[in-house]
Amino acid sequence: MTRVALRHRLAERGVDRHLWLLLPGLACVLALFVYPFAYGIGLSFQPAEGGVFGAYRAFFADAYQRDTITTTLGLSLPAAILNVAASVPIAYRMRGRFRGKRLLTTVLVVPITLGTVLTAEGLLNYLGPAGWFNRALLSIGLIDEPVRLTNNYWGVFFSLVITGFPFAFLLILSYLSGIDPTLERAAATLGAGGWQRFRRITLPLLAPGLATTFCLTFVLAFSVFPSAVLVGDPAGSTRVISIAAYHAAYEVYDYSLGSAIAVVMGVVELAVVAVVLGLRSLLYTGSTGGKG
Amino acid sequence: MSRARIVASPAAWLIWGAVAFFLISLAGVITSVVVNSFGLRWFDTWLPQGWTTRWYSTAWTEFGLFDVLVVTLEVAVLVVAVSVLVGVPASYVLARRSFPGRRLVYLLFLLPILMPPITYGIPLATVLYKYGFAGHLAGVVLANLVPSIPFVILTMTPFIEQIDPTVERAARMCGARTHQIFARILAPLLIPGILAASILVLVRTVGMFELTFLTAGPDSQTLVVALYYSMSAAGIRAQQSVDAMAVLYTTSMLVLLVIALRFVNPTQLVARVKEEPD
Numbered sequence: 001m002t003r004v005a006l007r008h009r010l011a012e013r014g015v016d017r018h019l020w021l022l023l024p025g026l027a028c029v030l031a032l033f034v035y036p037f038a039y040g041i042g043l044s045f046q047p048a049e050g051g052v053f054g055a056y057r058a059f060f061a062d063a064y065q066r067d068t069i070t071t072t073l074g075l076s077l078p079a080a081i082l083n084v085a086a087s088v089p090i091a092y093r094m095r096g097r098f099r100g101k102r103l104l105t106t107v108l109v110v111p112i113t114l115g116t117v118l119t120a121e122g123l124l125n126y127l128g129p130a131g132w133f134n135r136a137l138l139s140i141g142l143i144d145e146p147v148r149l150t151n152n153y154w155g156v157f158f159s160l161v162i163t164g165f166p167f168a169f170l171l172i173l174s175y176l177s178g179i180d181p182t183l184e185r186a187a188a189t190l191g192a193g194g195w196q197r198f199r200r201i202t203l204p205l206l207a208p209g210l211a212t213t214f215c216l217t218f219v220l221a222f223s224v225f226p227s228a229v230l231v232g233d234p235a236g237s238t239r240v241i242s243i244a245a246y247h248a249a250y251e252v253y254d255y256s257l258g259s260a261i262a263v264v265m266g267v268v269e270l271a272v273v274a275v276v277l278g279l280r281s282l283l284y285t286g287s288t289g290g291k292g
Numbered sequence: 293m294s295r296a297r298i299v300a301s302p303a304a305w306l307i308w309g310a311v312a313f314f315l316i317s318l319a320g321v322i323t324s325v326v327v328n329s330f331g332l333r334w335f336d337t338w339l340p341q342g343w344t345t346r347w348y349s350t351a352w353t354e355f356g357l358f359d360v361l362v363v364t365l366e367v368a369v370l371v372v373a374v375s376v377l378v379g380v381p382a383s384y385v386l387a388r389r390s391f392p393g394r395r396l397v398y399l400l401f402l403l404p405i406l407m408p409p410i411t412y413g414i415p416l417a418t419v420l421y422k423y424g425f426a427g428h429l430a431g432v433v434l435a436n437l438v439p440s441i442p443f444v445i446l447t448m449t450p451f452i453e454q455i456d457p458t459v460e461r462a463a464r465m466c467g468a469r470t471h472q473i474f475a476r477i478l479a480p481l482l483i484p485g486i487l488a489a490s491i492l493v494l495v496r497t498v499g500m501f502e503l504t505f506l507t508a509g510p511d512s513q514t515l516v517v518a519l520y521y522s523m524s525a526a527g528i529r530a531q532q533s534v535d536a537m538a539v540l541y542t543t544s545m546l547v548l549l550v551i552a553l554r555f556v557n558p559t560q561l562v563a564r565v566k567e568e569p570d
Binding site for chain 2 (some may be wrong): 013014015017018019021022024026029034035036037041043086090093107109111112114115117118119120121122123125126131133162165219222223225229246249255258262263273
């Protein structure tokens with residue numbers, strides 16, 4: 001009798017046999033994501049030497065390792081900002097219906113299929129000293145000698161733009177299509193010009209979407225690894241934190257340090273995401289509060 | 293559209309100019325690889341000095357591309373099958389039910405997508421090595437499941453929400469049990485969604501570099517990883533045959549993506565995916 005009552009009470013709160021369907025998925029995430037993560041965090045506190053925080057101390061004491069954080073942020077923040085900032089006006093212009101929109105969207109999706117290696121090869125060929133880009137600039141007479149755009153900061157930056165921009169663009173386009181066009185028409189009726197409509201109506205409504213897009217683009221750019229090795233300067237100006245983590249774990253076989261760097265990487269990334277999302281909540285409540 | 297263009301002419305020109313510049317550069321990047329993969333010798337000229345398809349056959353034999361393709365296919369099919377089998381029931385519960393701890397479960401499923409793969413890939417690979425999975429096909433499949441299951445859940449949720457719950461209730465009234473409802477009612481209605489999710493997971497798995505790179509052994513490399521190794525060991529291989537391999541990779545990805553786009557509208561899908569982090 002009590003068993004039936006308990007089951008009944010649970011069912012009223014939404015707990016019944018159907019929740020078993022969740023179990024396989026939950027088990028996979030727990031076994032393959034949560035447990036390894038916890039294991040990694042545990043490992044990072046058990047270095048071969050230096051006590052509990054030895055691995056972290058080793059990372060932050062060594063300038064060569066520590067600077068990977070600034071290098072990574074120096075690459076991923078500008079790339080993410082540029083991708084989002086460039087997508088807004090382009091998506092704003094493309095939010096209506098026009099001929100060839102589907103084609104243009106498809107063309108912009110193509111870079112997602114390129115993969116890091118083809119992008120890297122392409123950038124080396126196209127932007128290299130004897131590539132078409134430098135050749136074109138030389139023949140116009142804009143420059144006297146080839147500009148160095150590969151195997152340094154700019155090569156990685158361009159590869160981040162090529163892979164990140166289509167992603168940011170698609171997200172922002174879908175956000176913009178979600179904004180009710182009648183709002184803007186109402187503003188136009190009240191006499192608002194094009195810029196005012198964008199500044200006062202669309203932008204505040206788009207702001208939360210911009211923050212989310214920025215976060216996702218930033219995560220993509222922050223985890224840059226293959227292109228930093230292939231088109232960058234992996235020992236110097238583009239030694240990003242994922243290279244440091246990989247190097248520690250799989251070339252030096254110091255799993256403790258490798259896990260510690262991975263943890264630092266996750267913390268830095270989540271900190272940036274948290275700051276942006278925090279700013280977003282400020283922005284959003286501010287603009288809605290202003291209306292009342 | 294035309295009215296807006298007249299109002300803001302210089303800005304419009306600037307924007308379309310930027311789009312054109314991006315597309316031209318993109319075309320340059322892709323064409324240069326394609327041209328190089330067919331070129332005989334290409335040093336200081338606009339175009340190569342001669343044309344050949346030799347690099348493709350070289351790439352095929354030198355890199356053992358057949359084996360690599362078989363491994364890629366095996367990994368992709370296994371990951372798709374498992375993540376659909378595991379993800380669809382979970383997304384059904386998450387889309388239809390409200391229960392204590394639902395938000396926590398949702399967050400748990402979202403985290404793998406929000407974290408950079410390297411961050412959880414390194415501890416995951418360490419654990420997989422500890423239990424002897426890594427270095428084999430099983431390890432690669434297990435590692436790739438981590439982002440794939442959440443991705444299936446997020447993709448499937450809108451499809452499940454579209455199905456009218458009264459259909460299920462009617463089936464239950466007629467005496468169908470849960471597994472019958474799944475097999476006879478939901479599965480047929482969900483076929484488009486399952487196809488879309490499968491193809492997207494397929495594209496993601498074939499393109500997933502970091503996790504495969506960290507867990508693959510010499511006989512369980514997928515195409516991306518083989519490509520990376522062949523390029524980072526440059527100097528040993530002719531650059532053109534690496535390019536030929538990259539072209540093959542991109543062509544297959546493009547075919548997959550075009551198929552995927554027939555089933556899903558990219559802007560809608562991304563909108564669904566991104567709404568969840570809120």
